[in-house]
Amino acid sequence: MSTANLWDPPRKRLGVTFALFLTAPSTLLEWRLEIVLWNPIMQKCERCSSPATIHITEILGEGKIEEHHVCEPCYKHYDQSPGKSATGKAASANAAASELEEALFGQQECPDCGIKFVDFRNSHRLGCSRDYQVFQAELTPLLENIHGDTRHCGKTPRRYPQTKKAEAELVQLRQRLKRAVDREDYEEAARLRDQIRVVEEA
Amino acid sequence: MNLNSLTKTNGEWLRALGPDADIVISSRIRLARNLSSFPFTNRVNAHQKAEIETYLKGRLEAVDFEPRLSYLNLAALSTLDRLLLVERQLISRELANSEGPRGVAFAPNEIISVMVNEEDHIRLQVIRSGFSLDEAWQEADRLDDKLEEKVPYAFSEELGYLTACPTNVGTGLRASVMLHLPALVLIKQIEKVFRALQKINLAVRGLYGEGSRASGDFYQISNQVTLGKSETTIINEIRDVIPNIVNYERQARQALTRESRPLVLDRVQRAFGTLKSAAMMTSEETMDLLSSVRLGVNLGLLDDINITEVNELFIHTQPAHLQKLIGRELDSDERNSERARFLRNRLREIDPQVN
Numbered sequence: 250m251s252t253a254n255l256w257d258p259p260r261k262r263l264g265v266t267f268a269l270f271l272t273a274p275s276t277l278l279e280w281r282l283e284i285v286l287w288n289p290i291m292q293k294c295e296r297c298s299s300p301a302t303i304h305i306t307e308i309l310g311e312g313k314i315e316e317h318h319v320c321e322p323c324y325k326h327y328d329q330s331p332g333k334s335a336t337g338k339a340a341s342a343n344a345a346a347s348e349l350e351e352a353l354f355g356q357q358e359c360p361d362c363g364i365k366f367v368d369f370r371n372s373h374r375l376g377c378s379r380d381y382q383v384f385q386a387e388l389t390p391l392l393e394n395i396h397g398d399t400r401h402c403g404k405t406p407r408r409y410p411q412t413k414k415a416e417a418e419l420v421q422l423r424q425r426l427k428r429a430v431d432r433e434d435y436e437e438a439a440r441l442r443d444q445i446r447v448v449e450e451a
Numbered sequence: 452m453n454l455n456s457l458t459k460t461n462g463e464w465l466r467a468l469g470p471d472a473d474i475v476i477s478s479r480i481r482l483a484r485n486l487s488s489f490p491f492t493n494r495v496n497a498h499q500k501a502e503i504e505t506y507l508k509g510r511l512e513a514v515d516f517e518p519r520l521s522y523l524n525l526a527a528l529s530t531l532d533r534l535l536l537v538e539r540q541l542i543s544r545e546l547a548n549s550e551g552p553r554g555v556a557f558a559p560n561e562i563i564s565v566m567v568n569e570e571d572h573i574r575l576q577v578i579r580s581g582f583s584l585d586e587a588w589q590e591a592d593r594l595d596d597k598l599e600e601k602v603p604y605a606f607s608e609e610l611g612y613l614t615a616c617p618t619n620v621g622t623g624l625r626a627s628v629m630l631h632l633p634a635l636v637l638i639k640q641i642e643k644v645f646r647a648l649q650k651i652n653l654a655v656r657g658l659y660g661e662g663s664r665a666s667g668d669f670y671q672i673s674n675q676v677t678l679g680k681s682e683t684t685i686i687n688e689i690r691d692v693i694p695n696i697v698n699y700e701r702q703a704r705q706a707l708t709r710e711s712r713p714l715v716l717d718r719v720q721r722a723f724g725t726l727k728s729a730a731m732m733t734s735e736e737t738m739d740l741l742s743s744v745r746l747g748v749n750l751g752l753l754d755d756i757n758i759t760e761v762n763e764l765f766i767h768t769q770p771a772h773l774q775k776l777i778g779r780e781l782d783s784d785e786r787n788s789e790r791a792r793f794l795r796n797r798l799r800e801i802d803p804q805v806n
């Protein structure tokens with residue numbers, strides 16, 4: 250009996266079970282974007298001094314991972330940084346575009362709570378529920394990034410008609426089914442078909 | 452309400468009951484909700500914040516729901532009492548440390564708690580022992596329905612429940628399962644689990660949500676996506692992956708006992724020995740040693756103590772619980788020596804042969 254046994258158990262047996270995880274839907278991105286909400290220990294952005302709200306674990310392969318902690322504005326640049334798919338040129342074009350966007354939309358204020366989009370960028374909190382409408386143009390890509398979706402299909406307060414909810418979910422599931430079939434992910438497609446049946450029968 | 456009575460029990464989530472309770476510690480559902488007629492918590496003034504609190508306190512106390520909820524004004528509590536509630540997972544650390552009018556309504560069994568004036572006006576939470584996500588969801592859904600009869604929520608058909616942070620918008624649902632994974636940590640396979648979970652958009656955090664270091668080998672696995680999926684889909688996605696991790700941990704445990712039994716036994720006995728005899732003990736070290744002891748009990752390597760007793764030690768040695776049990780506030784050195792004394796005494800009570 251050597252210590253090697255303790256730290257290096259038979260891989261095969263463990264590997265088999267592990268592979269089961271990977272049948273669940275995989276993300277489009279190979280790295281993860283996690284916006285931590287309940288983390289009381291605020292990390293600082295590694296590029297500037299504002300609080301880091303985006304924690305990226307980049308999987309480099311062969312067991313190597315790299316961690317980055319950045320704020321939202323810096324994340325935009327991270328996303329475009331060399332080594333990523335975009336070139337340096339594209340990154341600066343993107344920076345210019347966001348400056349333009351800032352000039353065009355940045356001054357708009359919510360008539361209810363008075364925040365500007367830049368306030369949200371700094372605090373990562375919206376001021377009131379109306380902001381979702383006021384800053385819709387800016388928020389939509391963000392929502393897509395975080396959730397991979399921009400439409401609710403969960404619970405509805407009782408006063409909203411239930412039928413609309415089921416409809417929305419069905420539309421969604423059918424879209425997803427189509428995409429799964431398109432990329433020949435039949436396992437996922439079968440799962441979605443079952444889900445659609447459940448919603449339809451409910 | 453006398454908070455001291457809380458320290459005598461384990462709280463729901465450490466009761467060690469329910470399916471797969473040797474590995475799955477607890478299942479939690481959290482719903483974020485806001486009042487449609489007020490700005491979000493970070494944008495309200497002190498006056499509005501007090502107004503929201505009074506309004507929600509009244510609704511929560513009157514809600515047609517069993518078990519009855521009792522409301523606790525957090526601003527009136529000492530820092531120590533608030534920390535006690537954090538350790539019992541009844542409130543978030545963020546709510547404990549924030550300022551102004553805020554509170555929590557909870558049921559005596561500590562399964563349900565509703566935070567008021569957290570990042571969202573309402574954070575409704577249900578924690579069940581063991582692997583019981585569905586039961587937790589049903590309970591949360593039922594209370595949410597009852598509350599919604601009395602409270603107009605901020606909701607849009609397009610985006611669902613509107614929250615202060617867009618990462619919660621949609622269902623406002625965070626479903627999480629807390630797992631004890633000492634064997635996977637020991638055989639250094641835990642990173643693999645993380646990477647697989649990240650690939651399917653699930654987040655992994657430590658026991659109290661802090662940083663990446665999980666003390667006591669406790670890991671919380673939760674969804675990241677809240678928009679575009681129904682609550683059931685979100686819950687199913689987590690529920691489906693948990694048995695795989697549980698199996699993986701079980702296989703790791705089997706591999707350990709089969710191939711490295713003396714080494715595991717040594718680790719477990721040393722941990723138990725240290726807990727029985729140390730003179731100073733930090734809460735971190737206690738968690739790590741108790742984790743080994745818990746593994747030992749579950750592997751049948753240690754029968755001087757049972758799981759319920761181990762779970763109780765986990766919570767009772769947390770800083771606020773310890774100070775409550777000792778009956779006074781302690782600085783950090785005092786805490787470490789009192790914690791060691793507490794552990795020695797408790798272990799002597801549990802097993803009189805301990806010297």
Ligand SMILES: [Zn+2]
Nearest residue numbers: 294297320323
């Ligand atoms: Zn930054």
Ligand SMILES: [Zn+2]
Nearest residue numbers: 359362377380
């Ligand atoms: Zn607003």
